[in-house]
Amino acid sequence: MIKLTRKVEFSAAHFYQNPQFSAEENQRVFGKCSNTHGHGHNYTLEVTIAGEPDPTSGMVLDLKELKDILQREVVDRMDHRHLNYEVPELAGKIPTCENIAAVIWTLLEPKIRKGKLDRVRLYESDDLFADCTAGNEEVRN
Amino acid sequence: MKISLTRRYKFAASHRLHSPQLNEEANQRMYGKCNNPYGHGHNYSLEVTVTGPVDASTGMIANLGELDPFVQREVIEAFDYKYLNEDVAEFRSLVPTTENVCREIYRRLKSFPAARLERVRIEETSKNSFEYDGR
Numbered sequence: 001m002i003k004l005t006r007k008v009e010f011s012a013a014h015f016y017q018n019p020q021f022s023a024e025e026n027q028r029v030f031g032k033c034s035n036t037h038g039h040g041h042n043y044t045l046e047v048t049i050a051g052e053p054d055p056t057s058g059m060v061l062d063l064k065e066l067k068d069i070l071q072r073e074v075v076d077r078m079d080h081r082h083l084n085y086e087v088p089e090l091a092g093k094i095p096t097c098e099n100i101a102a103v104i105w106t107l108l109e110p111k112i113r114k115g116k117l118d119r120v121r122l123y124e125s126d127d128l129f130a131d132c133t134a135g136n137e138e139v140r141n
Numbered sequence: 142m143k144i145s146l147t148r149r150y151k152f153a154a155s156h157r158l159h160s161p162q163l164n165e166e167a168n169q170r171m172y173g174k175c176n177n178p179y180g181h182g183h184n185y186s187l188e189v190t191v192t193g194p195v196d197a198s199t200g201m202i203a204n205l206g207e208l209d210p211f212v213q214r215e216v217i218e219a220f221d222y223k224y225l226n227e228d229v230a231e232f233r234s235l236v237p238t239t240e241n242v243c244r245e246i247y248r249r250l251k252s253f254p255a256a257r258l259e260r261v262r263i264e265e266t267s268k269n270s271f272e273y274d275g276r
Contacts, residue, residue, distance in 0.1 A: 018198055029199060031206055094200030098144050102195070105142050127149035128205070131190075135143025 002060050003118055005048045008070045010079035013040040014095040038082060043100075044123040045074060047108065051115025061114040073107045097122055097130040105132040145192040145259055146202045150212055152221035155182035156237040159226075180224060185239075186264040187216070187246065191256035203256040215249040239265040243273035251275070 015038040016030040026034040033039075047070060051060040077087055083095035089103045101122040109117045120132040157180040158172040168176045175181070189212055191203045219229055225237040231245050247261045260274045 016200065020198070029204065029206070096195075096200035098146055098195045098202055099200045102142060102144055129147050130202075131145045131147065132142050133145075 001050055002053055003048050003050045004060055005046050006063060006066050006070060008045050008075060009042060010075050011040060011042050012078050012081050012083050013038045014083040015039065016094050016096065018094065038084065041124050045104065046121040048119040049112060049115040050118035069108065069111045073111060074104055097124045097128060101130040101132045143192065144195060144202060145190050147188050147190040148205065148208060150187045150189065150217060151184060152187065152217050153182060153184050154220050154223050154225050155180045156225040158236055158238060160236050183265050188262040189250060190260040191253065192259040193256040207255050211253055212250065216246050239263050239269065239271045243271045247273045247275055
């Protein structure tokens with residue numbers, strides 16, 4: 001089996017607030033991430049596809065096709081957007097690295113028709129990333 | 142799907158690779174310049190991966206407000222700007238190779254109360270990296 005990884009970047013704004021928390025509680029739990037007007041990151045997304053190369057093309061999945069899927073499903077939805085307000089798939093969820101990665105997994109999985117989605121890795125910064133992989137641990141949302 | 146969260150930390154430390162079970166010549170042959178008597182240092186990059194359910198009220202596996210001070214207390218304060226062979230008690234009787242540093246850091250972080258420790262990964266330099274997941 002071969003794994004191939006494609007990287008794509010997008011920039012977006014967000015903040016963390018739970019509407020059921022008081023202002024003090026939001027501040028205590030989320031710190032500066034709770035600032036009401038939000039802040040932003042340059043996100044880096046690495047998407048890994050696993051599969052056997054097609055004997056004719058020598059490819060698991062044409063990178064051009066993967067690039068188009070990532071553009072359509074992720075970049076067009078999230079780039080230069082405010083994740084709290086402008087991405088319906090994140091509505092009602094706190095747009096943490098974990099939740100964004102999970103939404104991206106859910107968006108991409110049905111679109112990958114050659115090979116299988118193996119991992120979604122989303123970097124919020126150089127020193128923080130979330131991984132989504134196939135597995136049993138459910139997201140409680 | 143399964144989700145994990147990885148946070149990267151940095152520490153700078155010195156060490157010397159020298160096994161008391163080997164004589165001087167065998168140590169020199171085994172560890173080469175890493176055996177030089179006064180030690181040498183690295184900028185270590187430490188990745189700590191935790192996993193578990195995402196808490197719906199916070200959207201998080203683990204709050205960095207809890208993970209960062211835990212790692213700071215258990216590892217960074219003990220390792221950063223230290224000579225591992227002497228300043229970290231465990232390495233007085235254990236060669237501080239990055240394999241062993243991985244295991245020791247894993248042992249120190251295993252008790253993190255808010256999520257399950259999945260893996261520790263250390264880059265000793267940009268060319269060497271080591272991982273330990275407790276198995």
